[in-house]
Amino acid sequence: MPLISKVVCPVCGCCCDDIEVIVENNRIVDVRNACAMGASKFLNYSKHRLKKPLIRRGGELVETSLDEAIKRSAKILAEASYPILYGWSSTSCEAIRVGLELAEEVGGVIDNTSTTCHGPSILAIQDVGLPGCTLGQIRHRADLIIYWGSNPWSAHPRHIERYTALSEGRFQRSIWRRFLLRVYATSIRKKLQRALALAFRRRAPETEEARRGIPYTLTQEERKLIVVDVRRTRSAEIADYFIKVEPNRDYEVLQALRALIRDETLDVDEVAGVPVELLEEVADVMVGCKLGIIFFGVGLTMSDGKLRNIDAAISLTRDLNMYTKFLIMPMRGHFNVTGANVVFTWQTGYPYAVDFSHGYPYYNPGETSVIDILCRGESDAALVVASDPVATFPGEAVRNLVRNPLIVIDPHPSATSLMADVVIPSTFVGIEAEGTTYRMDHVPLPLKKVVEPPDGLLPDEEILKRILREVRRIKRGAG
Amino acid sequence: MKVSLVTGRTIDQGCSKESGKLSPEYMDYAATCELDPEDMKKLKVREGRNVKVTTKFGSVIVKVKKSRREPHPGVVFIPYGPWSNVIVDPKTHGTGMPSLKGIDAHIEPTKEEVLDLKSLLLKYYGGKSAEEG
Ligand code: SF4
DSSP, X not given: OOEEEEEOOOSXXXXXXXXXXXXXXXXXXXXXXXXXXXXXXXXXXXXXXXXSOEXXXXXXXXXXXXXXXXXXXXXXXXXXXXXXXXXXXXXXXXXXXXXHHHHHHHTOEEEEGGGGTTHHXXXXXXXXXXXXXXXXXXXXXXXXXXXESOOHHHHSTTHHHHHSXXXXXXXXXXXXXXXXXXXXXHHHHHHHHHHHHHHHTSOOOOOHHHHHOOOGGGGSOSOEEEEEESSOOHHHHTOSEEEEOOTTOHHHHHHHHHHHHTTOOOSSSEETXXXXXXXXXXXXXXXXXXXXXXXXXXXXXXXXXXXXXXXXXXXXXXXXXXXXXXXXXXXXOBTTHHHHHHHHHHHHSOSSOEEOTTXXXXXXXXXXXXXXXXXXXXXXXXXXXXXXXXXXXXXXXXXXXXXXXXXXXXXXXXXXXXXXSEEEOBXXXXXXXXXXXXXXXXXXXXXXXXXXXXXXXXXXXXXXXXXXXXXXXXXXXXX | OEEEEEEEOOHXXXXXXXXXXXXXXXXXXXXXEEEOHHHHHHHXXXXXXXXXXXXXXXXXXXXXXXXXXXXOTTEEEEESSHHHHTTSBOOOTTTTOOBOEEEEEEEEEOOSOOOOHHHHHHHHHOSSOOOOX
């Protein structure tokens, strides 16, 4: 059976490049090394998919030819005065490049999904900079790992195992032994509590010590893992410290930590629901580490304060660099959202929310970002590539999106394709087509083609090129 | 009952999304609301029953799921998706991004049914008849 090795997983921002895929008769029969989410994509990608281009006629989506679908799309875009081109984080850098050309040609706004996840992070990074690194550095050297407002166990399942606390680095060992001890201790604790509860017919009070987990780490020169979140996620369960912040109050905790590492004392007992002693302990751990990193997720960018939270987190990192080496990195969701930012920046100078309606690139998130445009009801057509805004945008934005002509290029049917006027099915990049993707730490990786696509389906890049050609033809014809 | 609404991702949702966004599995994950057992007692609802979650921006019916994490009374969790998005705050405060965490919400038990994706789209966005391709 042919085994294809070193396949890059086209699912989340970890872009694991050690996947092995077994192919039989042009079908993927097994996947090795991937997490449940990655494996599910490789094994199920071909179920529930769009096979034929669709076009809306008399209120219904009906099958049509590819040429027809492309002509109709080009017409919609060429005639619109302020179209939006949205998506881009689940396609290849090559397709994104064509998308940018198309946006310029039609004088529209092009935006990628970072607008709804790490847009604020980018704004903060533009304000204060970002001390970053590659994930390899973290795997081999970091002895303090902090996940803030992100839940890698669920959203980036192999992040902890490949790059951080559970990875076996050259200079830093995995903490799995401690992790197992902790799981064991927790289960004993729970059993004890249950026994106590049975005996006394009430819930045994949890001690502070027990709640926090057993601090084996304090005496050991080992990697430490801290999780900060508004709820106890699975990631929090393996952490040495879990800091539970009240919703929307991360900013206060970040600033409290900044004060504590400067040896200032806080005149309160708790900050955002976190006892000050716990923060003091964590501040000591931060100052005492050799190389630390904060991975922050959408929990931080989406709660109140948004870019100011990231600003505070980056400032905390900067302050810590007076004592030790500290880094910070956003946890990017889709496999190529970093690539979308990179390609946008090469081509236009800006990472997302780029408006071409003036004839040159103009960038002002809050004004030129798609959700704002949609909420103001300004756009008059939309092209969505490999994304599902109907499922992910707030209701008000969706209402304006579906009111106007909507073109969708996507391999699967989705809530958005149900509401579209033209649907063009494409191949899966990373499975049926090649391309380039950027991992969350800005390392470019080649996506492989492991099976042949079904007849008649083209990659996003090719579909976009054809639309662009047709748009140019229409415009020349008219001019 | 007044609660704080948080939306986010779960691995189950990630997996079921990969197996098709129109599949019933996806709806089983996305059209749910994780509640603290204490809150479930207060509301007198059991796992699998329906609740109506209302915010300033709208309301939606979802299924109750008992939270398996440590106690978080007063905080409810709905996975990102078409169901959560009809009730989140669309204001971006000049950042381009809406607020999806920590939204004030009201929750109550209901006998109304959870809408499947097509009916949901039809109800909230109407207009185009949502025909499957
Ligand atoms: S962690 Fe992400 S990139 Fe790695 S296998 Fe899982 S889904 Fe794929």
